[in-house]
Amino acid sequence: MEQRACRPGDDRVTGDGWLLEGVDVRRVWAALAGRVRPAVFVRSERLEREVGADVTLVLEVHQRTGSFKYRAALGAALFARGRRLVTASSGNFGAALALAASEAGLPCMVVMPAASARVKIDAVRSLGATVDLVDTAVVSRAERLAQLSLADPAAEAISPYDDPRVVAGNATLGSELFEGEDRFDCVLAPIGGGGLASGIVLARDLLGARAAVVGAEPLLANDAARSLREGRLCANPCEPPTLCDGARTPSLGRLNYAILSRGLEGIVEAEEATVERAVRLLFTAANVKAEPTGALALAALLQDPGRFPSRRIACIVSGGNVDPALLCRIVGG
Amino acid sequence: MEQRACRPGDDRVTGDGWLLEGVDVRRVWAALAGRVRPAVFVRSERLEREVGADVTLVLEVHQRTGSFKYRAALGAALFARGRRLVTASSGNFGAALALAASEAGLPCMVVMPAASARVKIDAVRSLGATVDLVDTAVVSRAERLAQLSLADPAAEAISPYDDPRVVAGNATLGSELFEGEDRFDCVLAPIGGGGLASGIVLARDLLGARAAVVGAEPLLANDAARSLREGRLCANPCEPPTLCDGARTPSLGRLNYAILSRGLEGIVEAEEATVERAVRLLFTAANVKAEPTGALALAALLQDPGRFPSRRIACIVSGGNVDPALLCRIVGG
Numbered sequence: 001m002e003q004r005a006c007r008p009g010d011d012r013v014t015g016d017g018w019l020l021e022g023v024d025v026r027r028v029w030a031a032l033a034g035r036v037r038p039a040v041f042v043r044s045e046r047l048e049r050e051v052g053a054d055v056t057l058v059l060e061v062h063q064r065t066g067s068f069k070y071r072a073a074l075g076a077a078l079f080a081r082g083r084r085l086v087t088a089s090s091g092n093f094g095a096a097l098a099l100a101a102s103e104a105g106l107p108c109m110v111v112m113p114a115a116s117a118r119v120k121i122d123a124v125r126s127l128g129a130t131v132d133l134v135d136t137a138v139v140s141r142a143e144r145l146a147q148l149s150l151a152d153p154a155a156e157a158i159s160p161y162d163d164p165r166v167v168a169g170n171a172t173l174g175s176e177l178f179e180g181e182d183r184f185d186c187v188l189a190p191i192g193g194g195g196l197a198s199g200i201v202l203a204r205d206l207l208g209a210r211a212a213v214v215g216a217e218p219l220l221a222n223d224a225a226r227s228l229r230e231g232r233l234c235a236n237p238c239e240p241p242t243l244c245d246g247a248r249t250p251s252l253g254r255l256n257y258a259i260l261s262r263g264l265e266g267i268v269e270a271e272e273a274t275v276e277r278a279v280r281l282l283f284t285a286a287n288v289k290a291e292p293t294g295a296l297a298l299a300a301l302l303q304d305p306g307r308f309p310s311r312r313i314a315c316i317v318s319g320g321n322v323d324p325a326l327l328c329r330i331v332g333g
Numbered sequence: 334m335e336q337r338a339c340r341p342g343d344d345r346v347t348g349d350g351w352l353l354e355g356v357d358v359r360r361v362w363a364a365l366a367g368r369v370r371p372a373v374f375v376r377s378e379r380l381e382r383e384v385g386a387d388v389t390l391v392l393e394v395h396q397r398t399g400s401f402k403y404r405a406a407l408g409a410a411l412f413a414r415g416r417r418l419v420t421a422s423s424g425n426f427g428a429a430l431a432l433a434a435s436e437a438g439l440p441c442m443v444v445m446p447a448a449s450a451r452v453k454i455d456a457v458r459s460l461g462a463t464v465d466l467v468d469t470a471v472v473s474r475a476e477r478l479a480q481l482s483l484a485d486p487a488a489e490a491i492s493p494y495d496d497p498r499v500v501a502g503n504a505t506l507g508s509e510l511f512e513g514e515d516r517f518d519c520v521l522a523p524i525g526g527g528g529l530a531s532g533i534v535l536a537r538d539l540l541g542a543r544a545a546v547v548g549a550e551p552l553l554a555n556d557a558a559r560s561l562r563e564g565r566l567c568a569n570p571c572e573p574p575t576l577c578d579g580a581r582t583p584s585l586g587r588l589n590y591a592i593l594s595r596g597l598e599g600i601v602e603a604e605e606a607t608v609e610r611a612v613r614l615l616f617t618a619a620n621v622k623a624e625p626t627g628a629l630a631l632a633a634l635l636q637d638p639g640r641f642p643s644r645r646i647a648c649i650v651s652g653g654n655v656d657p658a659l660l661c662r663i664v665g666g
Contacts (some may be wrong), residue, residue, distance in 0.1 A: 225402070
């Protein structure tokens with residue numbers, strides 16, 4: 001398996017092995033140590049029986065702010081170049097950056113659509129950030145972000161995925177998977193902008209582990225799968241109507257594409273019904289509350305079971321922040 | 334805090350410190366090591382902010398069969414005296430004993446009300462046990478158990494709580510709480526028959542830890558609280574209509590009462606609305622799927638917050654097997 005995102009001496013992507021676009025991954029890991037919560041590894045015989053595979057669930061649902069995004073956000077906040085942080089996110093990254101900025105002692109503004117659920121807006125505010133509501137019919141969040149950056153040169157706009165500090169932060173999860181004994185043959189990770197999967201690939205290569213990394217993407221938002229097939233960065237024509245809100249990104253980030261196009265074994269495209277089945281299975285068989293994007297990796301396993309024969313699989317459950325009404329519709333409550 | 338259930342040399346309850354009614358707790362712990370899953374310790378700032386206390390959640394929702402009962406059942410199964418096991422349970426203990434008996438290579442029969450949910454009956458069967466359905470309007474489960482024991486002298490009836498092997502098995506959770514560094518000032522545990530709480534008290538005393546153990550009981554099923562107040566074993570007049578099905582037991586077990594009446598700091602009686610609030614809080618603030626009985630300990634904290642000032646609290650979430658429809662009603666989905 002010759003899939004190495006960052007061979008020593010390969011400076012196209014990484015400079016040296018531990019330098020990712022000028023960011024020293026070791027320094028990010030050292031700064032995050034003890035500040036991010038370790039993932040929780042759980043098994044469920046009932047789930048394994050149903051999927052017919054050797055599966056360890058790797059839960060990020062108990063990470064601070066309820067998803068892996070806190071790793072990304074803290075990496076960016078602790079190595080910020082601006083005196084203030086700003087990002088556009090109505091989801092997990094907004095809440096994660098709000099908390100991370102507060103930990104780093106930096107003011108933070110999160111641009112959110114005015115139509116966002118009240119509870120999400122309040123959550124970001126309660127974590128100490130200012131919320132900037134935009135009418136997305138009039139101005140896109142990206143445009144608003146550009147306006148804000150222009151108006152305040154000391155504010156740094158943070159991408160939820162296309163940033164070496166974000167990828168290095170996410171790679172701390174990979175370090176938990178790959179450090180120590182050789183436990184897994186294959187790691188399944190969800191793909192939206194590619195921040196998490198590229199962090200896992202990065203950690204694998206830096207630590208010299210041999211596990212394959214396989215991405216999981218909604219079929220309705222399969223820009224990453226198409227990008228890998230076509231050998232160029234493809235985008236979704238419009239916001240994909242997938243249940244997996246974490247995968248409604250326009251395309252992979254540039255840095256993420258560079259890492260994933262060389263380091264990923266492949267991408268499984270999961271149907272919406274399979275995502276729902278995965279949410280349900282996690283809930284009923286493993287007592288895990290996962291959001292749809294968090295269940296994507298398990299959905300990949302359900303979608304293409306023949307792909308994973310007799311492999312020891314780590315299946316990342318990337319977040320648990322799901323609206324109760326949506327979850328209850330899915331689990332049939 | 335002079336609360337010791339089992340002082341060395343105190344043979345009323347324990348013979349010597351490590352002997353509980355003839356059962357060597359060390360041997361049970363050694364037999365269960367590596368066969369029960371360690372509890373998962375998680376924290377949630379949002380939950381701690383809402384309850385205003387320093388709380389660590391101790392999750393048994395990922396234990397085998399989804400609740401702490403597997404510790405109890407495996408203790409009984411590995412030290413069984415009969416060639417076959419039989420128990421009466423429509424809940425977690427039935428499923429746990431089915432799996433534990435199968436692990437111990439023993440046939441197992443679970444007596445369940447004929448009106449039990451199909452999914453519960455199928456779950457017990459899928460774990461390898463025979464299910465004996467009784468019409469509880471005609472014959473009680475206890476009567477049926479007595480009939481079965483009479484008909485088959487080689488079958489051993491196992492109590493879900495009033496058994497030293499069960500208490501010793503549950504005490505493995507206590508050993509995880511109290512071994513190593515002194516982390517907790519107070520452990521909150523749900524009380525039904527008293528099997529779990531007495532196991533925690535037993536482990537605390539055997540390991541020489543100093544934490545207080547506080548029980549949590551539904552106000553609607555407060556036989557244990559009344560027993561402690563009146564200094565004698567009290568029973569509920571009929572099956573209490575509490576949401577917490579694990580606490581619908583008629584009374585504490587005899588052995589459990591002996592341990593708890595001397596080793597417990599007290600019992601908090603939680604109202605049903607508080608139990609629902611606890612289930613909701615675990616779900617929304619901590620991404621934890623808990624059954625109502627599993628949320629009892631947190632409910633105690635919500636019910637009587639003034640009782641726990643500036644204490645480091647371990648709050649046991651004893652199980653996660655809740656009917657989706659019930660959970661969704663509670664979380665408002």
